[in-house]
Amino acid sequence: MDKRITGVISYLTIIGWIVAYILGKKEEAKFHMNQALVLGIFTILFNAVLGIVIGVLGAIPLIGFIFKLLEVLNLVPLILVIMGIINALNDVDKELPIIGGIRILK
Numbered sequence: 001m002d003k004r005i006t007g008v009i010s011y012l013t014i015i016g017w018i019v020a021y022i023l024g025k026k027e028e029a030k031f032h033m034n035q036a037l038v039l040g041i042f043t044i045l046f047n048a049v050l051g052i053v054i055g056v057l058g059a060i061p062l063i064g065f066i067f068k069l070l071e072v073l074n075l076v077p078l079i080l081v082i083m084g085i086i087n088a089l090n091d092v093d094k095e096l097p098i099i100g101g102i103r104i105l106k
Contacts (some may be wrong), residue, residue: 001025005033011081014040031093033082034105035084042099043077066095 001009006024009016010033013037018025026033050073057067082094087094095101 003028004091005090007036008085010036010082011039011088029088030105031090032084034103035096035100037104038099038102039077039080039084039096041104042080046077084087 001020001024003025006020006026007030008023010020010029011017017033017040020033020036021030024033049069054067054070058064060067076098081100083094087096
């Protein structure tokens, strides 16, 4: 797999990341693999915290309705994945907003 394909596959679930790590050109696509790994961890934590907040505050009448509207925030990780895939396809090493500065892979 070339650098762009490796980068794109790494954004597609943890299975895609593992396949990209094993079969792809990881040295060339290390930037996007790191971004995808950080994004995966961010998505898990973000959804957990958002679920707890909505669950607890959603039980309160009137205020709960407002917090139910926060469920639209579940689109944030999806938007970041799309941005990452577009960057990988264009062969651009551009950091994602919010989480782009975090480095796990050296």
